[in-house]
Amino acid sequence: MTSLLQFARYRVEDSARDLLRKEISARVSETSLDSDLDDAILGGIGAYALRRHLPGDILQGSQVFTAAGSHALLLSNLPTQDFPATPVSGFADESELAVTNAIHLGMIRLLGCTPFAVSYENDGRLIRNVVPNPAASGTTSSWGADSEFFWHSDNPHQPFGPPGSDPRLYAPPYLTFFAIRNEERIPTEVAALDDVVVRLDEETQTVLRAPEFEVGAPDSNDGDTIGPLVKTPVLETGPDGRHRARYDRGTTVGLTPAAQQALERWREVLLDIPAADLVLRPGDFMIFDNLRVLHRRKAFTPHPNTTARWLRRCYAA
Template structure:
């Protein structure tokens, strides 16, 4: 059975990359710009340069991504600045990353999305450093490394957002990443929910759509500031007629033995689905639909702290 994953891949030519890097570097050098305080300015700088220099076909693919119903988009070979050591504590100096942030936030603007943070994760900061934080050892968290992060969606304990809502109160519609370094060659795996649904038998599919599950917050969240979503389905049909899911194997449970059996069957099917293994390189930008895409990261051994794997993640709506 062929995969149903709709995945757009684009690569920027070296000459375009260099022009982008030169212009954005000159613009952000005029002042100190912080991602949490100056996100609109950084987005404006990045979007202006990207509109000027990206080839028309790539620019078009970015701009129509959210309207086409595609699952994921990868844009490679974007400018890379001089990077500081990996902030394995989870936090660093955002002003040092102004070029990277202008590119990241500029692309989110071109996607006609809004970047946002949530108060119960990452100290409420806009961009999360996905790094192997020693304090998260043994947890299935974006700050972990030694535990497999099985197929999941981010913040599944939140409801899905009605149109026009404040996205901070709901499951993030999109996840975006900029890759700083990945010398360990750790893949980020993505799979289309459609590829799961077509492999479910009717009983399991209907069982997943029943409000018989409890979904808790993942380890990356502040447990004192969150609460579980009880009486929720794992699988739904959204207003657009497409399936959407909420799931984290470590935090999702059935409220009845029948519901737990359905969840076990769902997990077994997840072990059989086709997936794209993306080894993100420096300067890669990835966006995917968090409602309709499951993602995972297997356990790995990080390099020394200063050069350990480092992705930058931002929610978008």
Template sequence: MTKSRSHTLRIPDSSKAAAGAALDAVTELGDAVPDTGLDLYLEYGAKQLRNHLPAQILDALAQWRHTPTAWLTLANLPGPHEPVPTPRGGFCDESLLRTPNLVHFGILRLLGLTPIAYPWENDGRLIRNVAPRTASARTLTSWGYAQPLDWHTDDSVLDHRPDAHPAKAIPHYLSFIGMRNDEQVPTELLPLDTLLETLPTRTAEALRRPDFTVTAPESYTTDDDGRPLSRSGVPMLWTLPDGNPALRYGPGRLTGLTDEAHEALANLEHHAAALPGTPVLIEEGGFHIFDNRRVMHRRVPFQPLPEGQARWLRRCYAYRPTAGLAPVD
């Protein structure tokens, strides 16, 4: 369990001010936003962070890059030059968010990760604004807030195999930048290592068999034929190339194809429900990243603050590049 504990790095105020000024002064972006100039945001964000973050912070990021823990948190990073209201409709003017975008993508570059977007989710954009949307209040999505989001991993319907192309694969990481969180709503994390310690061996063995069907969540559009995305004959549990166990799970999204698989799924849900998890508070100026295959997450329902002031996180999926990827079909 120890290896899954959170590690928080706090940026000193002086470094925050220096990095913020340097990032505000970046002129090489032109009119580009992350979706049109990703390489620029990765390059210049990483360059300015290397120049202005303390050596011990950079050393810790380099260590994480080579030996990643299940999650990592940074605090006290620079934000936009002027306050930006929380978006009401899910999307916002990215040109107002150059500094937090340079921070976000710069850190991902320093961690050796590559951002990824999926064409059927979030309109194919890299950044998802995790913010309350009145029309989506009771939906089980990152725009909802009136219903709990129970333990899950993101995009479980995608390919789990290590040679899957990133555009078709379960995202390796979820990364977040905190814009505001005055409601103090935590993201709760449950490491798979912790869950597996409670499961009978027979259950874990059954979860490793390709005896499950998984369907996509509400935030996905349908496939080219208008049908909900689904995948059948897959395991719920497998082993990553680095030896860590990995899981796909979403409440109501998986079905066991055999009696043993059905029982194993029910047993996993029973044990997960009894575990408290670890709350992580992503506040203004915070960066947080966790391994989507090694950690389940959830969020309690909450009442947002008034318009423009509500909780707002910025999420981007990322993957660790590897050789020998399968081609995209």
């Protein structure tokens, strides 16, 4: 069966990359810019330079990404900078990452999206450092490494938001990543929800659409600030007519025997789902639809703290 994953992939030529680096570096050097305080300025600087130097096909593909209903987009070979040691504590000096933040936030703006943070995760900061934090050992968290992160969507314990609503109150529509280092070559895997649904029988789909499940908060959330979503479906049809789902193996449970059986069938299908296996490299930017794409990361042994795997993640709507 052919995969239904719609994945747009582009690569920036070295000449355009170098022009982007030169222009953005010059503009952000004029002052100290912080991603949490100056996100609009950083996004404006990045978007302006990206529009000037990216070729037309990349600009067009980025601008129609959300409207076209694609699942994911990868743009490789964007500019990098001199990076500090990997912040395995989870937090970095954002002023040292102004070039990276301008590119990351500029791409989000180019895609017609708005970056946002949530109060119950990451100390309310806009950009999360996806790093192997020793304090998260043994947890299925974006700060973990030694536990497999099975197929899931981010913050599935939140309701789906209606169009035009405040995204901070709902499950994030999009996840974006900028890769800083990944010398361990650990892949990020993404799979289309459509590929799951077509492998499920109608009876299982009907039960998954019933409000017979409970979905709790993932380990990455701060404390017990938000309770589980109770009596909710796993699978729904959104206002656009497309499938959307909420799921985390560690926090999703069936409340009835039929729901438990349907969830087991769902998990069986996920064991053999077609997926894109991506080893993100420095300068790679990726975005995917968090409601229509499941993603995972297998357990791995990180490099020493200073050079350990480091991705930057930002929610977008």
